[in-house]
Amino acid sequence: MATINDHYLKLKAGYLFPEIARRVSAFAAEHPDAPIIRLGIGDVTEPLPQACRSAMIRAVEDMGDRAHFKGYGPEQGYDWLRGAIATHDFQSRGCPIEASEIFISDGSKCDTGNLLDIFGNHNVIAVTDPVYPVYVDTNVMAGHTGEANEKGEYGGLVYLPITAENQFTAQIPSQKVDLIYLCFPNNPTGATATKAHLTAWVDYAKANGSIIFFDAAYEAFITDPSVPHSIYQIEGARDCAIEFRSFSKNAGFTGTRCAFTVVPKTLTAKAADGSDVELWKLWNRRQSTKFNGVSYIVQRGAEAVYSPEGQAQTKALVDFYMENAKIIREQLAAAGIQVYGGTNAPYVWVKTPNNLSSWDFFDKLLNVCNVVGTPGSGFGAAGEGYFRISAFNSRENVNEAMRRITESFKV
């Protein structure tokens, strides 16, 4: 008899975003004329940069010409893309990262989940609370947790609250943890990590033989020049951190699909016999065996992000969304609603008015304002009473959504 992976049965009813989609669909079915504005899922709305589109059209044309046709590419990505990334995203900021340490993939979501393949089953795992749900769910699936309690917290995970009470800082735990997920600029709170904060984490990880999974998917949205864009700006991080990056948010690739993960060759973890094993070799083997690389066409599109035109066009996109974030922050604050984030990240983290629960505020916002956001409690127990509003939308929709919310919730 074939048997299933029983750990899947521990997962709570649904991944957050499908549940939101379900409620919105039900509402839309009952109110087919409601002018719904979606500021929920962090999905971009503006056209792909011209430089990326032109590069992809040239790449499609390559595929029609036997001399330039591309079959299987390197599972790790093409050298021209890995090189462009190493130069522009890391070496230009003084980070000692080589092209060969960059693994191109079809998404950071995929990578953060798949990376668990190369780690053992008995690591102590820390996540922030609130947290991007994929970090938790993939650990549940891999059997690294116990059951969930009534608040949705899984046994065996170490939760590090990031709330207004601690200025949205992931405090160093008193106990030893082996794998730590940090996402800065933070999804969902929009908080950032200072250089001192990341230095403390790197020091902790090096002292304890821990590995930091650093998700920098939103680094392009940093406006404060003192905030690090990469964990490799911290000395010693090459020995204790893996970094995730994506073209989804800076260049609008959520539907085009390209991301990358940095695994320094100096990074090791322990085998059962106590020896140190290079994680680069394991991840390289994992990707060679279970992945076949990203579409040549898409990689050419990603490469164009680093052209002068691509850089100008992605900056314009980021600036556009950050202007939306500013409008959201300012309008809500003027209406007396407490807001956080939104200055170095495309998310505004809202304290729900009148102590509404996150889902009650979700339902109210949907019913009264026809605006979709994301309930903070969907990101973890410590997100209860908060609400995430995404800056990814047209200016018109952002203005209209703010008009409706401020009229309804003026306090």
Add this chain to the structure above:
Amino acid sequence: MATINDHYLKLKAGYLFPEIARRVSAFAAEHPDAPIIRLGIGDVTEPLPQACRSAMIRAVEDMGDRAHFKGYGPEQGYDWLRGAIATHDFQSRGCPIEASEIFISDGSKCDTGNLLDIFGNHNVIAVTDPVYPVYVDTNVMAGHTGEANEKGEYGGLVYLPITAENQFTAQIPSQKVDLIYLCFPNNPTGATATKAHLTAWVDYAKANGSIIFFDAAYEAFITDPSVPHSIYQIEGARDCAIEFRSFSKNAGFTGTRCAFTVVPKTLTAKAADGSDVELWKLWNRRQSTKFNGVSYIVQRGAEAVYSPEGQAQTKALVDFYMENAKIIREQLAAAGIQVYGGTNAPYVWVKTPNNLSSWDFFDKLLNVCNVVGTPGSGFGAAGEGYFRISAFNSRENVNEAMRRITESFKV
């Protein structure tokens, strides 16, 4: 201290194709002028069909237009592609498969590996020998095997030899196995499975509560009308089989990346408490959590395979490669070399002349003829003494390679 997944350390030195690449690179470095012809890795060489390229260019243009821009798509793939597949590849052959049972992915290699996520760790697993190495390596990584012996066979796996002695048929095992990998038309041997043979497997699986992983990546190359293209042409297969399909070989998508996996909603496996759990739900949850869908642009390219032009153009591609296969078969046979396969698959499976080992023949072919093939022993112990020659190349290269081989190895 972070620890690794020690099962990775059981893996043999290298995945087959990287090892071939290493030897070819070393040879090319020593002989920079050698006119190497590559018939090793099963990679296509001819341009992508015009219909697919036109569709992808239109899709890139959609991405430049706010009204048609696509962000995150469904993790399972777009309905228009799932629907086209269900209609053309399954319902047209009488297979009762619905669009919702089709999961679009970036590769069958990825899917065959990732699918293990949803199964338990104590299933008894059967593979053919020779076998596509990914099936074995992903089970080693997942901890489903013991160590390898000197022949490269892993403890705990059930190997089903497919050799000339049994007419390249995967015999039903006498013992009970839970998960069975079958690939027909077969990579590497080029053998096919008859309807009676697949019926026997379906009956076995249903009687034993086993699940068949049916890899039909090469179904487009079937020329014999009596050979099934899908396992769902066998009655009862909906209750015991998952099927893998790809656009890599029929439409030349090895560098473009699109595939799909069929998980019928009627398929179940056992939870620890003895209850039946729908595998569709688990795979849907896995994909929603650890995958973000295939690029919109690429999915539009795949959809075009099903247009009248796309159908004609992919048929022309398949016919072209199968004419290559015919030339390889006939030339080698005329030179007195024993050949198998190559009539319903783009691979010719060669008995090495003079009882050379597979790798000795590889080295000889590379050194003497400057032709790259794939050593049969790289696919498993029972592949020793065999050699795979791929029909994926230009006519000119195939003719030239055959000229060189037949001159050198005439027996």
